[in-house]
Amino acid sequence: MGESARPRAANARRAEIIRLLQIHGFQSVAQLADLLEVSDMTVRRDLHKLSAAGELRVVHGGASLPHGTLRTADFTSRGAQAREAKRRMARRAVELVEPGATVAVDAGTTTFEVAAALPSSFDGCVISHSVPVLQHALSLSAAQVIGLGGELLAASQAFIGQQTIDALAGLYADILFLGAAAVRSSGTFVATDLERPTKQALVSSANRVVLMADHSKFEVAAPVRLGPLDRIDVLVTDRPLEAGTARAFASAGVEVLTTDSD
Template sequence: MSEGSMRYDSAPARRRTILEALRTSGFVSVADLTRELGVSDMTIRRDLRKLEQGGEVRVVRGGVSVPHGPLHAPAFVSRAGIAAAAKRLIAETAVELIGPTDTVAIDAGTTTYALAEALPETFRGSVVTHSVPVIQLMLNRGSGRIVGLGGDVLPESQAFVGPMTVDATARLRVRTLFLGAAAADDRGVYVATDIERPTKQALIDIADQVVLLADHTKFTTSAPVLLCPWDRITTVVTDRAPSPSIRDQLAKSHVTLELPRDSFD
């Protein structure tokens, strides 16, 4: 037995080491943990499940991260906890739309952040984003290129917004924008505040296709600011099919509806 495996032959010791690594980097892969701790992949995954049950970590594709990303702003963390299982299902479905070298834009928000968490270790493309948590997550993971859009920081969404952000966006082009929203109905997609709208619209304008990530609660709530009608959206990824009237509007606007294989319907 190697010195490393003797040191980490107890579950409490391994879990302490995992937490120490997370405090340093914010994300650790399963492959790195098995190599460092000298135990099997199955043992590491069992440790991670135990830590996740205690709320100490968040298990994501390929590894583990701190519970709600490197930033713990109360408003962001609170929203991340709403329909968390649904957001994970949506992210796991949407990530299948991304190629290993694609250039994508990831909007600010907790559902879109879940998509960033779901990116595989093999991703070597580029991520354009104005989300501070997404930027920090990508930096900690060290995979793919990050193009950060600067500007004024909106504390509630942990995102850059404003004229500088819009100007920076206009000089770019992406294959796919993964868009978040506060609400959606028969007319289209809504945001909570008008200050968010210009940046989101600028991202829509530079994308070849726009994928809306929205859990089922977004189709039964309301928000005051109309962002765009359905004809600006290419695909909707959600965890439950929306109402018949919304599905009719999606069909009329030629919007594809994607549901997880193990959706709640």
Template structure:
């Protein structure tokens, strides 16, 4: 039986914002710190645009381009049209990278909030998807817990960061989501237990959570079945889009993190969840 706890109680450090409540971009005191942040981002994503780096770092376009030229001269990145790419081929598909850049600011805020709410020694399952991937990107350096995942990009980033322990769930690769799915993936969850599942979705409405294909559903349900709490991570676009396959109703969800309030009719239902809805960004 799933137990609930106060949403993010005692574990969330509020980001510094201005008088309007907007979160400021990260700023680094020295160029080496800034360039390391660029390297970490590129290693995780495979490709990052100059525009995105300017927004993340809170510096000018000229400063970012100067840092990129320095990193390229040092043989650490490759400058390409519009941005920078990792030297070694990324496991991400162009489709995954493109989705990651849609609503990127909201996904980053959601991922950071979800990561801050985790205990540093937690065992956490991270679902496939670009919003849940943002949570993996946001795991702090002092995280010494275990990550369970079927997402190839999450596994890749975990290897890059040298996490203490990662449990990868194998199976048949679904190119569209860059994740393993199918009976072997489901079977791989047998005997596992996680504190929290960070769940992604293609769409949500008052009836529940939806995914794009039937292939995804069994693996997501298997991950849900091994989790003490299930936190749904969705950006605002998921409230207004649709997807064909119903994954589950709201009764299965512990809490929601989003970058915008849900529509009124849905908000009433989500307010009944054990941890409610947390709006960030």
């Protein structure tokens, strides 16, 4: 019985390695050993078998997909910040998605985790202007995917501008997962005015808007106001809000979902 279980366990482990690479582009041996709860030696053996089958590339310290990734080093670096908190938030956020729903996903590392958390069997529709989200959507074989073109903003790995806004004019989303650079009691904020019109068009196209903002977004400032809190239906965050901020969200009628009580 133990012997027959080993191939199944190995196959499941290697399938998980490929899934993680599809989401993150690169994983170190140490990261994989920790996530899979196995030894470094076991991970290296799995990587070499997958490499021999042409499913990944073994690189210094870990592995990457054979075709590379469209995500830049900057995007990957930002995504690594509070990654586990973002993953918990994403898992909570995906619980809001109804079967067959049309889901719009904003650009950003936190919203990307929502796309990554969608089950591989998801059979709804994904709308996005985010290059990393669209790349990941290649693995959602049952889903319809609509990419919004426009001018590529390298810093956010997303298409923006009038062409993107025009593409949204004929679209409707059941739910939008929105990102922001900063959140205050007075509203949500973004880093540059280049992003604002596209984000506002995404908000206008959606029946329900879910703001994805970890605790760090309440501790920083950004110069460009995106909109008031009453344009948000749900906030998903990782820590309880400060009392004044919590009152502001409650007054705006925003449901707050927190993943961490610490």
